[in-house]
Amino acid sequence: xxxxxxxxxxxxxxxxxxxxxxxxxxxxxxxxxxxxxxxxxxxxxxxxxxxxxxxxxxxxxxxxxxxxxxxxxxxxxxxxxxxxxxxxxxxxxxxxxxxxxxxxxxxxxxxxxxxxxxxxxxxxxxxxxxxxxxxxxxxxxxxxxxxxxxxxxxxxxxxxxxxxxxxxxxxxxxxxxxxxxxxxxxxxxxxxxxxxxxxxxxxxxxxxxxxxxxxxxxxxxxxxxxxxxxxxxxxxxxxxxxxxxxxxxxxxxxxxxxxxxxxxxxxxxxxxxxxxxxxxxxxxxxxxxxxxxxxxxxxxxxxxxxxxxxxxxxxxxxxxxxxxxxxxxxxxxxxxxxxxxxxxxxxxxxxxxxxxxxxxxxxxxxxxxxxxxxxxxxxxxxxxxxxxxxxxxxxxxxxxxxxxxxxxxxxxxxxxxxxx
Numbered sequence: 001x002x003x004x005x006x007x008x009x010x011x012x013x014x015x016x017x018x019x020x021x022x023x024x025x026x027x028x029x030x031x032x033x034x035x036x037x038x039x040x041x042x043x044x045x046x047x048x049x050x051x052x053x054x055x056x057x058x059x060x061x062x063x064x065x066x067x068x069x070x071x072x073x074x075x076x077x078x079x080x081x082x083x084x085x086x087x088x089x090x091x092x093x094x095x096x097x098x099x100x101x102x103x104x105x106x107x108x109x110x111x112x113x114x115x116x117x118x119x120x121x122x123x124x125x126x127x128x129x130x131x132x133x134x135x136x137x138x139x140x141x142x143x144x145x146x147x148x149x150x151x152x153x154x155x156x157x158x159x160x161x162x163x164x165x166x167x168x169x170x171x172x173x174x175x176x177x178x179x180x181x182x183x184x185x186x187x188x189x190x191x192x193x194x195x196x197x198x199x200x201x202x203x204x205x206x207x208x209x210x211x212x213x214x215x216x217x218x219x220x221x222x223x224x225x226x227x228x229x230x231x232x233x234x235x236x237x238x239x240x241x242x243x244x245x246x247x248x249x250x251x252x253x254x255x256x257x258x259x260x261x262x263x264x265x266x267x268x269x270x271x272x273x274x275x276x277x278x279x280x281x282x283x284x285x286x287x288x289x290x291x292x293x294x295x296x297x298x299x300x301x302x303x304x305x306x307x308x309x310x311x312x313x314x315x316x317x318x319x320x321x322x323x324x325x326x327x328x329x330x331x332x333x334x335x336x337x338x339x340x341x342x343x344x345x346x347x348x349x350x351x352x353x354x355x356x357x358x359x360x361x362x363x364x365x366x367x368x369x370x371x372x373x374x375x376x377x378x379x380x381x382x383x384x385x386x387x388x389x390x391x392x393x394x395x396x397x398x399x400x401x402x403x404x405x406x407x408x409x410x411x412x413x414x415x416x417x418x419x420x
Contacts, residue, residue, distance in 0.1 A: 013188040015043030015254050016232070016392050020089055020125075022098035022118040023063070024105040025053025027168045028134035028177040032058060035099055035180040036066045042184055043254075047089060049073065049118045051105070075117045090124035094393060095190055098122070099160070100134030100177045103145050109157065110148035127393075128190050130158040132183050137164075137173025160186045191396075195403035197238030202278045202328070203231040204271065204285035204317065206246035208264045212309065213296035220286050224248035226333075226373055227284035229395035231256045237399050239280070244270045246285055264288050264314040271317055275324065280406055282331040283318045290314060319351040329354050329406045335361040344378040355379045355405060357398060377401060 019039055023032045032048075039046050048063040049072045060071040072089065090096075098105065098118065105119070109131070114120040122129050131152065139145060140162060149159055161178040178186075205227020210218040224245060231243040232253040241256045244267055252258035259274070261267045264287045275281065290311035300307070322330045330353040336343050337360070344358040356378045374388040375398065386397050 013042055013254065014039060014184070014191075016229070017044045017191065018047075018092055018094045018390065018392075019044045019187070020047050020049055020093040020096045020121065021067075022096060022101075022122070023048065023050045023054040023058070024098060024100055024102040024118070025051060025056060026100045026102050026134045026177075027057060028100035029054050029057040031177060031180055032099060033062055033066045035183055036063065038180045038184045039187070040067070042188065044187075047072065047092070049089065049121060051116055051118055053102075072117060075120060087124060090121050090126075091389070093121075093125050093127045095127050095187065096122050096125050096129045097132070097183070097187060098130070099132035099183055101131035103133075103135045103139045103142075106131065106133060106145065106148050106152065110151040128158065129156075130160055130187065130190065132160040132177050133162045133175070134177035135162075135175045136169055137167060137171050137175040140175040141173070158186075158190065191236045192238065193236065193400070193403075194238045195400060196234055196280070196406075199239045199279040199406075200277055201231075201234040201239040201241045201280045201282065202244065202271065202274060203227055203234065203241060203282045204244045204246075204267060204287070205231065206248040206250075207286050208246045208267060208288045208314075209262045210264065210288050210291035210314075211295040212292050213298065213300045215299050218288055218291065219247075220288065222246070222286035224250050225371070225391050226395065227282075228253050229391045230282055230284055230398060231258075232392070233395040233399040234280075234282075236396070237403060242274050242278075244274070244285070246287075264291060264317070268315045268317050268320070271321065275321060275328070278328045280331070280402060281321050281328045282333075282402070283321070284333045285317075286333075286335065287317055288314055316351070318353060322352045329402070329409060331355045331357060331402055334358040337361060340376055341378065341383065344376065348378055348380070354409065355402065379405065 021036060023029050036046050046067045047069050048067050050060060064071045108119050109122060114123050153159060160183055162174055163176040163178050164174040165176050166172050167175060206224030207220045207222040228250050231241050235241045235255040243256050243258045245258060245260055247262055259270050261270050267287060291314055293310040293312045318332045332347060332351060332353050334344055334347055334356055336358055340358050340360055344356040348356045357375045359373055359375055371390055372388055373391050373394050375386040377384045386394055
């Protein structure tokens with residue numbers, strides 16, 4: 001009995017993932033249109049790159065229609081920034097998935113050749129590369145192909161399949177490309193690292209809203225994108241994640257328990273209501289430092305030329321979490337406009353936290369209200385920089401860093417001799 005797609009993968013598990021789908025020459029290219037649809041159904045944003053041979057089997061117009069994006073096929077593209085579409089796509093992609101991957105393309109990848117857009121992109125990307133082979137069964141079993149596949153696996157490239165069965169050439173054996181639903185299922189697993197498996201993570205995100213009167217309030221420019229991306233990345237890493245979010249226009253991340261709040265006091269109360277048993281706390285939210293001492297019950301009318309508001313300090317959520325006993329591994333975010341490292345180290349010491357992630361918001365094209373960000377990470381062991389990239393990619397890099405620091409701290413604690 002054939003499995004339905006819903007039994008093979010969970011919808012939404014590729015939400016916000018950026019996938020470049022490469023198509024090489026082979027009859028299995030007819031499956032690529034359905035594969036794009038399945039990837040998009042699972043939440044992925046898909047860009048298609050085709051080799052010249054692939055266009056003999058399925059048209060770029062078809063792939064453009066199903067992907068909703070222009071199809072790329074030329075190495076040097078005059079319409080791309082600087083004419084180098086392979087670099088743009090390589091930076092954009094979370095994953096480069098080649099399906100079908102012909103014997104010729106596998107050979108090129110194994111020997112590091114870069115003579116077209118797709119092979120060049122696969123060499124240039126920092127994202128995971130995965131190939132779904134499709135070829136005649138004797139070509140697959142050929143020693144040269146098997147050696148090439150072994151080389152690619154040693155280089156960290158994932159191989160999806162192939163399956164065995166009847167082939168277009170009339171022969172039967174291994175070499176059939178996996179079905180699209182199977183490829184989607186394997187692609188979702190690329191993002192499940194397991195580095196936080198079994199751990200509980202609490203993340204705060206977004207701005208807070210401090211009421212002045214029924215129609216006005218104090219807030220900030222935080223969109224919540226970075227915090228939501230961090231929560232989703234932690235879930236991908238295997239953690240059980242709770243997200244406490246201030247007011248945003250974002251949908252709740254997949255596989256995350258999301259709690260909506262408004263003010264800093266509400267966020268403080270919600271964090272402490274859910275902090276018990278949490279292993280890692282990541283405070284990404286841009287929490288208002290102050291709130292009005294009292295809120296007007298009616299809209300304040302415009303009478304005088306000036307209006308004075310008395311503000312009182314909000315409780316420090318990050319510092320209060322770090323002061324718990326036992327305290328979770330505590331990560332704080334800081335948005336600064338100058339002296340980034342100095343302010344980060346001051347925050348690290350003052351709040352007794354484990355790690356500070358700081359970003360420069362003096363630049364208008366990064367950080368607030370943008371898709372991209374970069375972070376400077378400061379802890380007691382030194383500093384590390386995460387370069388500019390899409391916030392979803394940056395979040396995964398941050399979670400990997402946090403996981404390494406968390407496990408190192410736990411190992412150090414476990415190695416200490418017990419007190420008598």
